[in-house]
Amino acid sequence: MLVPKIGGVAAHPANVQRLLYDERQLVLVFPEGRKGTEKLYKDRYRLRRFGRGGFVEAAMRGRAPIVPIAVVGAEEAMPAFAQIKPLQRLTGLIYFPITPTWPHFGLLGMVGYLPAKFKIRFLAPVRTDDMGEAPWEDKALVQTVAHDVRATIQEELFDMVGKRSSVWFG
Numbered sequence: 001m002l003v004p005k006i007g008g009v010a011a012h013p014a015n016v017q018r019l020l021y022d023e024r025q026l027v028l029v030f031p032e033g034r035k036g037t038e039k040l041y042k043d044r045y046r047l048r049r050f051g052r053g054g055f056v057e058a059a060m061r062g063r064a065p066i067v068p069i070a071v072v073g074a075e076e077a078m079p080a081f082a083q084i085k086p087l088q089r090l091t092g093l094i095y096f097p098i099t100p101t102w103p104h105f106g107l108l109g110m111v112g113y114l115p116a117k118f119k120i121r122f123l124a125p126v127r128t129d130d131m132g133e134a135p136w137e138d139k140a141l142v143q144t145v146a147h148d149v150r151a152t153i154q155e156e157l158f159d160m161v162g163k164r165s166s167v168w169f170g
Contacts, residue, residue: 013061016058016062020061020063021063029055031050031146031149031150032047032050033051036048040082041075044075045161046154047150047157049150050146050149051146052142053139053145053146055146056136056146057142059128060142061136063128065125065127065129066128066145067122068156069121069122069123069153070157071120072118072160073116073118073119074116074118078113078114079100080097081099082098083098084097084098100114101114116167117169117170119160121160123152123156124152126145
């Protein structure tokens with residue numbers, strides 16, 4: 001019930017079509033999905049696969065550009081060192097991580113974040129309105145665009161992390 005109150009909508013093709021094409025709204029998508037939030041600390045800043053390219057297909061249908069975004073800092077703010085599968089199943093949560101603050105600080109440690117300097121870069125937009133009449137029907141094109149967007153973000157993340165002098169000061 002909280003998601004709609006803060007402006008979120010269910011990730012459904014009809015909602016995306018309505019927002020992008022009909023209402024010309026901005027839509028923020030996390031193509032890694034849940035896999036991106038459950039990564040372990042050792043895997044930080046290594047993007048996972050972007051699924052079947054649903055975000056590309058949605059942008060193509062809505063004739064909207066894709067604006068890749070690279071974010072550095074989030075993966076140090078709440079690092080996960082391990083996942084506890086039995087507690088995940090027991091609680092019904094999508095994951096149950098061991099973090100620097102949990103289990104040491106109990107349940108409060110589950111919501112505690114560490115200080116980290118966030119840097120966000122908006123990259124060059126990828127136009128989808130000039131790819132033909134119905135480009136979303138070409139699954140190879142959809143996958144190619146998704147792969148290219150992922151590669152662009154990954155390259156930018158490596159560059160940003162490499163140039164950063166400190167997790168706390170940027």
